[in-house]
Amino acid sequence: MSVKLSDALLKSVEKPSRYTGNEWNSVIKDPKSVDIRFAFCFPDSYEVGMSHLGMKILYHLLNDRDDCYCERVFAPWTDMEEKMRQNNIPLYGLESKNPIRDFDFVGFTLQYEMSFTNIINMLDLAGIPLTSDKRSDSDSFVCAGGPCAYNPEPLADIIDFFMMGEGEEIINEVMDAYAKWKGTGRNRQEFLEDIVKIEGIYVPAFYDVSYNEDGTIRSFEPKKPDYPVKIKKRIIKDMDKAYFPEKIIVPYTDIVHDRIMLEVFRGCTRGCRFCQAGFIYRPVREKSHKRLIEIANKLEESSGYEEISLTSLSTSDYTELHELTTGLLDEMEEKKVNLSLPSLRIDSFSLDLMEKAQKVRKSGLTFAPEAGSQRLRDVINKGVTEEDLLNAVSMAFNGGWNGVKLYFMLGLPTETMEDVEGIADLAYKVVNAYKTVPREKKGKFLNVTVSTSSFVPKAFTPFQWEPQDTRENLNEKQMLLKSKIRSKQVTYNYHENRLSLLEAVFARGDRKTCKVLLKAWEMGCKFDSWGEHFKFDVWMKAFEECGVDPYFYATRRRDYEELLPWDHIDIGVSKKYLISESKKALEEKITPNCRVNCGGCGATIFDSGVCGGN
Amino acid sequence: MTIIRVKFRRGDEVKFISHLDLMKVFERAIRRARLPIAYSQGFNPHPGMVFGLPLGVGVTSEAEYGDFEITDDEMSAQEFADRLNLQLPKGVEVLAAKKKASKQNIMATIAASEYIVIVGTPVECNQKTLKVSIDKYLSQKEIVVKKRTKNGVKDTDIRDMIFDLNFELQPCGDFNIIRFTALVSAGSKANLKPDLLIESLCGYLGFEYEIDRIHRTKLFVRSQDQLLDPMEEVV
Numbered sequence: 050m051s052v053k054l055s056d057a058l059l060k061s062v063e064k065p066s067r068y069t070g071n072e073w074n075s076v077i078k079d080p081k082s083v084d085i086r087f088a089f090c091f092p093d094s095y096e097v098g099m100s101h102l103g104m105k106i107l108y109h110l111l112n113d114r115d116d117c118y119c120e121r122v123f124a125p126w127t128d129m130e131e132k133m134r135q136n137n138i139p140l141y142g143l144e145s146k147n148p149i150r151d152f153d154f155v156g157f158t159l160q161y162e163m164s165f166t167n168i169i170n171m172l173d174l175a176g177i178p179l180t181s182d183k184r185s186d187s188d189s190f191v192c193a194g195g196p197c198a199y200n201p202e203p204l205a206d207i208i209d210f211f212m213m214g215e216g217e218e219i220i221n222e223v224m225d226a227y228a229k230w231k232g233t234g235r236n237r238q239e240f241l242e243d244i245v246k247i248e249g250i251y252v253p254a255f256y257d258v259s260y261n262e263d264g265t266i267r268s269f270e271p272k273k274p275d276y277p278v279k280i281k282k283r284i285i286k287d288m289d290k291a292y293f294p295e296k297i298i299v300p301y302t303d304i305v306h307d308r309i310m311l312e313v314f315r316g317c318t319r320g321c322r323f324c325q326a327g328f329i330y331r332p333v334r335e336k337s338h339k340r341l342i343e344i345a346n347k348l349e350e351s352s353g354y355e356e357i358s359l360t361s362l363s364t365s366d367y368t369e370l371h372e373l374t375t376g377l378l379d380e381m382e383e384k385k386v387n388l389s390l391p392s393l394r395i396d397s398f399s400l401d402l403m404e405k406a407q408k409v410r411k412s413g414l415t416f417a418p419e420a421g422s423q424r425l426r427d428v429i430n431k432g433v434t435e436e437d438l439l440n441a442v443s444m445a446f447n448g449g450w451n452g453v454k455l456y457f458m459l460g461l462p463t464e465t466m467e468d469v470e471g472i473a474d475l476a477y478k479v480v481n482a483y484k485t486v487p488r489e490k491k492g493k494f495l496n497v498t499v500s501t502s503s504f505v506p507k508a509f510t511p512f513q514w515e516p517q518d519t520r521e522n523l524n525e526k527q528m529l530l531k532s533k534i535r536s537k538q539v540t541y542n543y544h545e546n547r548l549s550l551l552e553a554v555f556a557r558g559d560r561k562t563c564k565v566l567l568k569a570w571e572m573g574c575k576f577d578s579w580g581e582h583f584k585f586d587v588w589m590k591a592f593e594e595c596g597v598d599p600y601f602y603a604t605r606r607r608d609y610e611e612l613l614p615w616d617h618i619d620i621g622v623s624k625k626y627l628i629s630e631s632k633k634a635l636e637e638k639i640t641p642n643c644r645v646n647c648g649g650c651g652a653t654i655f656d657s658g659v660c661g662g663n
Numbered sequence: 664m665t666i667i668r669v670k671f672r673r674g675d676e677v678k679f680i681s682h683l684d685l686m687k688v689f690e691r692a693i694r695r696a697r698l699p700i701a702y703s704q705g706f707n708p709h710p711g712m713v714f715g716l717p718l719g720v721g722v723t724s725e726a727e728y729g730d731f732e733i734t735d736d737e738m739s740a741q742e743f744a745d746r747l748n749l750q751l752p753k754g755v756e757v758l759a760a761k762k763k764a765s766k767q768n769i770m771a772t773i774a775a776s777e778y779i780v781i782v783g784t785p786v787e788c789n790q791k792t793l794k795v796s797i798d799k800y801l802s803q804k805e806i807v808v809k810k811r812t813k814n815g816v817k818d819t820d821i822r823d824m825i826f827d828l829n830f831e832l833q834p835c836g837d838f839n840i841i842r843f844t845a846l847v848s849a850g851s852k853a854n855l856k857p858d859l860l861i862e863s864l865c866g867y868l869g870f871e872y873e874i875d876r877i878h879r880t881k882l883f884v885r886s887q888d889q890l891l892d893p894m895e896e897v898v
Contacts, residue, residue, distance in 0.1 A: 056876060060721045065679040073691070073752045299691060301680040353691030353750070384694070385708060 051146035052138050062128045066301045067095035070143040073299040076112040085117040088149040090157045092167035095123040100306035107216050109294030120144040124167045140175035150176045155189045159197035162555035163578040169570040180206045186237050200508040200615040203558040205253035213249040214282030217292045222247050249283040266612040281619045286657035288336040296351040308356035309348045317362035318643040322430045325507035332658030338373040358389040417456040421471025427637045443482045451492030459526045460504040460518030469526045473533035497539045503549035507556045508615045511630035514607040517553040547585040553603035559614035565595045623651035665736045666763040672725045676754030682717035692750040699735040716773045724879035728893045730769050774885035776849035778857040781875040782841045800867050808863045824848035824855040
């Protein structure tokens with residue numbers, strides 16, 4: 050039975066087309082014709098979720114199977130949620146409007162920690178028991194994947210099983226196993242026993258955790274000897290052969306990234322020590338420019354989109370960037386398709402490219418030096434010098450650009466007040482670079498924006514043992530910068546650091562943080578990454594009521610010997626390597642990128658990508 | 664350059680998308696269909712399309728109009744419509760297409776619109792008393808409503824914007840369903856939204872009511888003091 054959404058209800062909410070489906074290229078099937086129904090849930094708004102490339106890929110991959118019907122589910126905005134609760138409308142799949150509690154799988158993609166309460170809220174709206182121990186044979190299997198799954202422990206009580214690594218590689222095996230299990234009369238536990246044998250599957254309920262008196266983990270053990278001790282992530286070895294849909298859904302309403310997103314490679318060779326993505330997606334694997342142009346053509350044809358953007362971490366590291374961009378420009382010009390480029394490393398080629406490709410309003414270029422001094426940039430292994438930056442902005446100013454955005458982090462390991470002042474100095478050096486450019490060449494009114502966010506130490510990075518800076522220190526650093534930056538040409542923006550504290554807790558949380566999530570949700574927390582819904586005081590109360598100290602997770606330094614909550618997950622990069630990188634950071638020594646010299650991180654075991662290939 | 668005028672419908676599937684979003688639907692469908700649409704010159708080229716009166720959110724229609732400028736003078740209006748239909752999402756469908764001779768802009772010449780509004784009310788009424796009351800409502804010299812504009816709420820006299828108002832009563836258990844057909848002013852000069860008319864009327868009658876659905880059945884352009892079907896005006 051489909052849910053009944055009356056006109057009056059839909060008319061009373063903001064942007065009703067978020068909830069009605071029927072978009073171009075969405076897949077409509079007869080539910081009776083399939084064995085498996087999968088609810089692909091994005092725990093945030095439609096606009097955010099629809100911009101996510103992984104969902105686009107897995108949605109079509111699952112729907113290309115005749116035995117499976119995958120539908121999209123987003124977190125209803127608060128106005129809609131209220132109406133749904135008032136009218137007893139359960140969370141439903143956007144394609145069939147059927148309640149998702151009747152589906153075989155309810156799968157969440159975990160993109161950022163602050164979406165965790167939305168997962169709980171969505172399960173509640175669906176009418177699915179919130180924790181795995183309460184679910185019976187008639188309930189859906191609740192699964193999850195995505196970058197935050199690499200430290201799955203804060204959701205260990207909630208999720209039945211996690212899929213570690215790249216979904217295209219693993220999800221079909223799970224569906225095949227389910228097709229075999231369904232209808233055999235074997236129980237829920239037995240299905241999980243079946244799939245725990247698949248590489249990359251983690252069933253939290255199959256493991257016991259014990260703790261030391263100081264709150265650290267004493268042991269983490271499988272309940273049966275045949276459960277894997279280490280769960281290895283799965284990756285695609287050949288990106289050209291990887292599944293990629295020929296169609297993507299074209300939404301009606303404006304979304305965050307309303308264009309074709311062309312993923313040129315996965316991973317990153319740079320090795321910035323704060324960057325989780327840079328480690329969990331190793332090794333770097335590229336798509337060939339030929340395959341990318343083929344994909345771009347197919348998607349343009351089937352979507353009618355007027356814009357293509359290149360996406361990847363550090364896109365300008367793509368080895369075939371020249372061939373790809375010139376090829377795309379050739380193909381797309383007559384079709385009036387705009388090529389939008391991400392932040393590239395600025396040299397004469399990329400400036401020329403930007404001139405040609407983009408209808409860039411010549412105001413905005415973005416750079417991320419991350420730290421204000423060379424010393425600290427060496428600590429984090431950023432691999433960018435002040436000279437690089439100043440050359441790049443001079444070149445841009447000479448080309449008529451007049452706006453520069455600079456991104457930094459505050460609270461990086463070893464940071465001193467001098468490093469913080471270095472941020473202001475760097476901003477003024479950029480202003481000076483503008484002053485030396487001849488008047489006729491540069492744009493009017495220089496506008497430099499300095500933005501700082503607060504550093505969050507993440508699992509599987511060389512900084513995973515580091516304490517997060519205290520909020521007091523961060524406030525002081527923000528105030529210092531505010532007082533140092535007093536030019537009309539420079540604007541200083543800083544992020545709310547209360548949210549960063551919570552991110553730090555859940556990025557490195559263990560199973561004890563589960564109950565805090567449940568408690569905070571119970572007390573009304575959801576959409577935490579949306580400023581207007583973030584309730585810091587309520588969160589603090591939830592920690593208190595659960596007897597969990599947030600600072601134990603956020604601001605405590607760990608020993609290398611400590612058993613970390615995510616140590617049972619194997620991303621390929623060895624702990625030994627992360628320790629050596631952590632030590633090198635403190636010695637202010639840089640590590641060259643993987644293409645220059647293999648640092649021996651361990652990802653060669655995947656036998657693919659730039660390290661395995663060379 | 665040739666301009667093709669298209670009549671299309673908007674069904675339930677797409678009644679909750681905004682006018683702006685609908686324009687994007689057409690733009691992308693035209694690209695997929697590889698139709699020779701003309702683009703504006705300049706920094707940000709826009710496809711040459713002009714639509715008639717924007718439809719309210721939640722309203723369906725069988726009388727929407729758009730003018731499309733194409734660069735291929737040889738292409739027939741029928742081919743344009745057929746190719747476009749293959750690429751339009753469920754609920755949007757081209758019903759007719761004709762090449763347009765006059766230069767007149769569809770948006771500027773819209774003058775009237777006919778709607779069917781289905782209203783439910785628990786108030787007891789019959790054909791006769793309702794007819795008397797509505798006639799009385801219409802016989803007022805002035806009908807002042809509070810109209811929401813960009814600059815806040817404004818008192819507006821809508822009497823001259825109501826050209827015709829008919830109804831059919833369908834008792835349905837304890838409930839009465841009234842199906843109104845309203846011909847009202849539309850366009851940039853004077854525009855009366857059907858829900859506002861019903862609010863005013865039911866307020867006058869003292870009726871508790873609920874609008875079940877609104878559907879646009881006709882749209883007219885004005886040509887020398889005459890209301891014409893936009894497709895008729897084309898040739």
